[in-house]
Amino acid sequence: ESCGQCTPCRVGCEKAVKLMQADHWDQPLLEELCQAMGDASICGLGQAAPNPIRLTIKHFPDEV
Numbered sequence: 001e002s003c004g005q006c007t008p009c010r011v012g013c014e015k016a017v018k019l020m021q022a023d024h025w026d027q028p029l030l031e032e033l034c035q036a037m038g039d040a041s042i043c044g045l046g047q048a049a050p051n052p053i054r055l056t057i058k059h060f061p062d063e064v
Helices: 006-022 028-040 044-048 051-059
Strands: none
Touching: 006 028, 006 044, 028 044, 028 051
8 A cells, every 4th residue: 555655656556557457458558657666656665566567577478
């Protein structure tokens, strides 16, 4: 759960969930979102939240 202090984490997590609910992931958009969250989030939660998405795209690119 995000504390809501910084926009990249607060909005980025919600946006990532919506993007992942699609039948096929928009990988370039998700990768861009993950990069923005990692670079601009204040705390470790926001910086680490995109890691599962990145790893899923990296290890299972044909399944997302």
